[in-house]
Amino acid sequence: MRTSEPPSTGAAPAACPRPGRREGDAATTLAVLRRLGTGPRGLTEAEAEERLVRHGENTLPTARTAPLLRRFLGGVRDPFTGVLLCLAAVSAAVTSWGTACVLTVLVAVSCALRARAGRQADRSAAALHGALPSTATVRRRTGPSYTETREREVPACDLVPGDIVRLAPGDLVPADVRLLRATGLSVHQAALTGESVPVAKYPVEDPGGPGGPGRRAPAAADTFEAPHLCFQGSSVAAGSATAVVTATGPGTRFAAAHGTDHEHGRRPGGVERPFDRSVKGVVWLLVRLMALTPPLVLTAGALLHRSSPESPAFAVAVAVGLTPEMLPVVVNTVLARGAGRLADRYGVIVKRLPALHDLGAVEVLCTDKTGTLTQDLPALDRTLAPDGGPCPDALAWAAVNSLVTLQLAEVPQPDPLDEAVLAAAPPGAAERYEGVAALPLDPVRRRSAALVRDGRGYTLAVKGAPEDVLDRCAGLRTPDGTAALDPAARARLDRLVADAADEGLRVLAVAVGDRPSRPRPLTAAAESGLTLVGFVALRDALAPTAADALASLARRGVSFAVLTGDHPGTAARACRDLGLTVAPEAVVTGDTVDALDDTRLAALAARTTVFARCTPEHKARVVRALRAAGRTTGYLGDGVNDLPALRAADLGICTKDAAQVAREAAGVVLATKDLTALSHAVAYGRRASANIVTYLRITLSSNVGNVIAMLGAGLLMPFLPMLPAQVLLQNLCFDAAQLTLALDRPPASAADRPATLRPAGLLRTVAGYGVVNAAADLATFGVIALTARGGARGGGEAAFHAGWFTENLLTQALVMLLLRPRGGGTPAPVRAAAAFLAAVGVALPLLPAGASFGMAPPPLPYYPLLAALLALCGAALAGARARGSGHAAGARGGAGRAEGAAPGSFGPGDGARARQMTADSSASGANSSSGVRSRSESPCSWW
Ligand SMILES: Nc1ncnc2c1ncn2[C@@H]1O[C@H](COP(=O)(O)OP(=O)(O)OP(=O)(O)O)[C@@H](O)[C@H]1O
Numbered sequence: 001m002r003t004s005e006p007p008s009t010g011a012a013p014a015a016c017p018r019p020g021r022r023e024g025d026a027a028t029t030l031a032v033l034r035r036l037g038t039g040p041r042g043l044t045e046a047e048a049e050e051r052l053v054r055h056g057e058n059t060l061p062t063a064r065t066a067p068l069l070r071r072f073l074g075g076v077r078d079p080f081t082g083v084l085l086c087l088a089a090v091s092a093a094v095t096s097w098g099t100a101c102v103l104t105v106l107v108a109v110s111c112a113l114r115a116r117a118g119r120q121a122d123r124s125a126a127a128l129h130g131a132l133p134s135t136a137t138v139r140r141r142t143g144p145s146y147t148e149t150r151e152r153e154v155p156a157c158d159l160v161p162g163d164i165v166r167l168a169p170g171d172l173v174p175a176d177v178r179l180l181r182a183t184g185l186s187v188h189q190a191a192l193t194g195e196s197v198p199v200a201k202y203p204v205e206d207p208g209g210p211g212g213p214g215r216r217a218p219a220a221a222d223t224f225e226a227p228h229l230c231f232q233g234s235s236v237a238a239g240s241a242t243a244v245v246t247a248t249g250p251g252t253r254f255a256a257a258h259g260t261d262h263e264h265g266r267r268p269g270g271v272e273r274p275f276d277r278s279v280k281g282v283v284w285l286l287v288r289l290m291a292l293t294p295p296l297v298l299t300a301g302a303l304l305h306r307s308s309p310e311s312p313a314f315a316v317a318v319a320v321g322l323t324p325e326m327l328p329v330v331v332n333t334v335l336a337r338g339a340g341r342l343a344d345r346y347g348v349i350v351k352r353l354p355a356l357h358d359l360g361a362v363e364v365l366c367t368d369k370t371g372t373l374t375q376d377l378p379a380l381d382r383t384l385a386p387d388g389g390p391c392p393d394a395l396a397w398a399a400v401n402s403l404v405t406l407q408l409a410e411v412p413q414p415d416p417l418d419e420a421v422l423a424a425a426p427p428g429a430a431e432r433y434e435g436v437a438a439l440p441l442d443p444v445r446r447r448s449a450a451l452v453r454d455g456r457g458y459t460l461a462v463k464g465a466p467e468d469v470l471d472r473c474a475g476l477r478t479p480d481g482t483a484a485l486d487p488a489a490r491a492r493l494d495r496l497v498a499d500a501a502d503e504g505l506r507v508l509a510v511a512v513g514d515r516p517s518r519p520r521p522l523t524a525a526a527e528s529g530l531t532l533v534g535f536v537a538l539r540d541a542l543a544p545t546a547a548d549a550l551a552s553l554a555r556r557g558v559s560f561a562v563l564t565g566d567h568p569g570t571a572a573r574a575c576r577d578l579g580l581t582v583a584p585e586a587v588v589t590g591d592t593v594d595a596l597d598d599t600r601l602a603a604l605a606a607r608t609t610v611f612a613r614c615t616p617e618h619k620a621r622v623v624r625a626l627r628a629a630g631r632t633t634g635y636l637g638d639g640v641n642d643l644p645a646l647r648a649a650d651l652g653i654c655t656k657d658a659a660q661v662a663r664e665a666a667g668v669v670l671a672t673k674d675l676t677a678l679s680h681a682v683a684y685g686r687r688a689s690a691n692i693v694t695y696l697r698i699t700l701s702s703n704v705g706n707v708i709a710m711l712g713a714g715l716l717m718p719f720l721p722m723l724p725a726q727v728l729l730q731n732l733c734f735d736a737a738q739l740t741l742a743l744d745r746p747p748a749s750a751a752d753r754p755a756t757l758r759p760a761g762l763l764r765t766v767a768g769y770g771v772v773n774a775a776a777d778l779a780t781f782g783v784i785a786l787t788a789r790g791g792a793r794g795g796g797e798a799a800f801h802a803g804w805f806t807e808n809l810l811t812q813a814l815v816m817l818l819l820r821p822r823g824g825g826t827p828a829p830v831r832a833a834a835a836f837l838a839a840v841g842v843a844l845p846l847l848p849a850g851a852s853f854g855m856a857p858p859p860l861p862y863y864p865l866l867a868a869l870l871a872l873c874g875a876a877l878a879g880a881r882a883r884g885s886g887h888a889a890g891a892r893g894g895a896g897r898a899e900g901a902a903p904g905s906f907g908p909g910d911g912a913r914a915r916q917m918t919a920d921s922s923a924s925g926a927n928s929s930s931g932v933r934s935r936s937e938s939p940c941s942w943w
């Protein structure tokens with residue numbers, strides 16, 4: 001087949017070059033090419049190399065890895081460190097030098113550990129990025145001659161101004177570019193403008209573009225709206241193009257607008273993630289508490305006339321005692337370890353560390369169908385004439401459409417449906433016509449059109465989703481000629497399509513229209529008054545691992561919904577074949593989505609398994625509705641039509657061979673098509689979350705207990721219950737010991753249900769344990785009072801401090817062992833850390849070093865009494881833990897309680913729709929996720 005003319009679009013030669021003007025203004029394309037020192041055939045490799053040296057890599061400046069010292073200093077920006085430094089400054093101001101020194105050491109240790117963890121996290125992220133390279137198709141000249149060119153994939157970071165690049169559906173726009181040629185191009189610019197609907201882009205001197213013949217660039221039009229410019233950060237929704245790179249790296253508009261946001265991985269206009277809501281929620285709550293504590297302690301002391309010169313330092317120490325200083329280190333270590341193992345064992349790539357936590361939090365998983373649940377390897381099953389018989393003509397015209405849309409695309413993109421049609425068509429069927437123009441498939445129009453010519457004139461061949469094609473048909477072919485497409489015929493055809501779809505077939509309608517002349521430009525308006533030729537029905541086998549993966553996710557309490565552009569019958573049949581029970585009312589279409597407001601859509605989404613005939617925006621709306629109803633929603637999809645949903649979801653997931661945009665938008669990438677890896681990934685995420693909660697539960701329970709006891713003792717006693725340096729020393733020991741909790745092994749049951757950390761629930765829990773702890777501390781005062789010699793100041797006071805120091809460290813060791821989840825065994829590092837705490841607590845007051853911290857050995861009778869007290873405290877903690885867990889199990893409907901979860905802190909998933917799964921599904925958790933959660937954007941960006 002020949003193509004006699006260029007495609008429907010193309011750049012006209014420029015009238016006269018106007019060097020020195022900006023790319024976006026009214027300069028002609030030729031002028032822009034000249035200024036960039038390039039041409040339509042691109043640069044030579046040598047030129048590109050030289051420019052790469054001159055302009056630098058096409059990466060954002062902030063994306064480069066920071067040196068260790070900068071990371072260390074960067075740690076000062078986090079809220080905990082900020083508060084600690086303020087407290088150090090206050091201590092220095094009141095000449096409490098010891099406290100100021102200890103605080104400074106704490107800050108330094110914490111910043112160093114964090115810098116190290118950050119560097120490791122970045123290294124693994126860089127390794128993952130290496131596994132998922134971002135590439136661009138570039139045209140370069142292979143020699144000095146202007147005729148020898150070669151197109152090849154290069155890493156996007158190697159692009160330079162003047163390069164000629166090709167853009168195809170699903171591509172990220174790799175740099176700022178000016179279009180030279182385009183066919184049906186539309187671009188998502190949501191990351192730049194917030195606009196969710198793709199915008200049409202075309203060269204400005206395009207005689208056939210939507211702008212009409214000879215249209216020139218509007219003056220000063222280097223804005224995102226400029227039709228002839230595409231910008232880094234946007235992506236191709238449909239169509240294809242050839243473009244010249246005008247700016248790279250720091251010179252792009254994206255870098256100018258969003259340079260630093262990029263550093264922290266927060267996408268402009270992005271959603272707030274589950275990690276931000278949970279872990280960061282706890283952090284900010286604690287930071288506020290810390291900041292409030294010193295003024296409260298000082299005011300209480302002043303009101304009770306108990307102020308002493310050491311009171312300010314004591315108040316500062318109390319605030320420090322409340323802080324889980326190691327939280328960022330523990331979180332980073334837990335997530336980095338989990339992500340590394342997941343990549344090694346199951347090939348699941350976690351692109352942002354917090355996405356591992358978000359995986360564990362997913363309650364509803366939405367997926368597309370084609371290519372995710374199915375293999376996306378369609379093969380022709382049969383053709384159907386309007387009367388239900390075979391229809392070779394439908395296949396022949398479908399092949400004409402496929403071939404022309406492929407040939408006239410700027411970048412021919414192999415489309416599985418087109419390939420299947422061409423493979424099935426008889427040889428030569430498609431080559432009878434000459435392609436003139438094409439409108440490529442886009443997921444909103446759901447059809448493609450090809451204008452062809454033969455000796456008799458022009459014909460428009462359209463193929464696509466039957467509903468959409470039939471809406472544009474006035475008649476249909478019959479064995480005797482043609483007939484009108486009246487409502488009765490339409491109903492019959494709809495039935496014919498539905499019956500084929502119920503068999504699981506993908507059905508495309510094929511229609512043609514004779515055109516007396518060439519429509520210029522070829523737009524969707526030309527697709528009317530068509531005559532239906534018939535249908536082609538294709539079969540796409542299910543992905544071999546999909547059924548197992550869905551069943552396994554259902555057992556883990558994850559509900560499931562399919563959001564597809566395909567026919568409702570085809571999608572419902574695929575779901576049934578995968579073992580899901582799909583009631584007729586659980587299947588709705590995009591039209592229903594359009595008719596509902598967000599509240600009603602959320603209610604509908606909670607009981608719907610299949611959303612069919614969805615446009616990309618429908619998919620995103622359903623995801624947003626689920627999130628607004630308080631359900632943590634993941635989206636698994638691979639196509640360009642999944643991009644808005646991937647972005648709207650709490651967590652986007654795709655496979656490694658997904659469209660480049662999908663991979664970029666996703667937080668988690670599966671290196672293989674094996675969907676069962678997803679279930680393992682969810683389990684890893686939940687275990688990581690369980691470890692974070694274990695750390696928070698242990699550290700906060702102990703810290704809250706200490707603070708209550710210190711405040712209580714401060715009111716009861718004539719001297720400070722502990723010297724500031726002692727408070728800080730025990731804090732330092734406890735912090736070091738707790739780092740081992742990052743290596744904890746949660747029990748298998750921790751992976752049984754979605755893990756959502758709810759700050760309020762966590763604080764309630766730790767308040768309970770804190771009271772038990774505080775009671776033990778206060779009882780210790782009594783014991784010390786009973787046994788201490790002297791009783792007043794001097795040696796008595798030092799023995800008192802020593803007694804409390806010992807008791808504190810021993811209870812902390814106890815808390816570390818008892819408040820861990822049961823069932824997973826205690827790893828050796830955690831046992832060693834508890835032993836270390838106990839050893840320091842008992843030995844230090846007895847050693848000469850104890851004296852330098854103001855401690856004297858407690859009297860001997862103190863120890864047996866302390867042992868009895870600790871036994872009581874341990875029994876009380878274990879009892880409280882058992883009661884709390886039991887209560888939590890009751891609240892969750894008794895389904896396989898997660899031992900790793902703090903009672904009241906990790907809520908259960910909504911197993912409502914999981915019950916639709918096959919009988920082996922055991923997910924039956926009560927729904928505790930009703931109500932709309934606050935989704936305010938947290939300013940914290942320190943992970
Ligand atoms: N190459 C094509 N030519 C014509 N029509 C097509 C082509 N590919 C898809 N369509 C039609 O457009 C519809 C929507 O396609 P889209 O790619 O949005 O979703 P899908 O592939 O059907 O499903 P999913 O959303 O599950 O991936 C298809 O169901 C089909 O009817």
Ligand SMILES: [Mg+2]
Nearest residue numbers: 368370371639
């Ligand atoms: Mg898809």
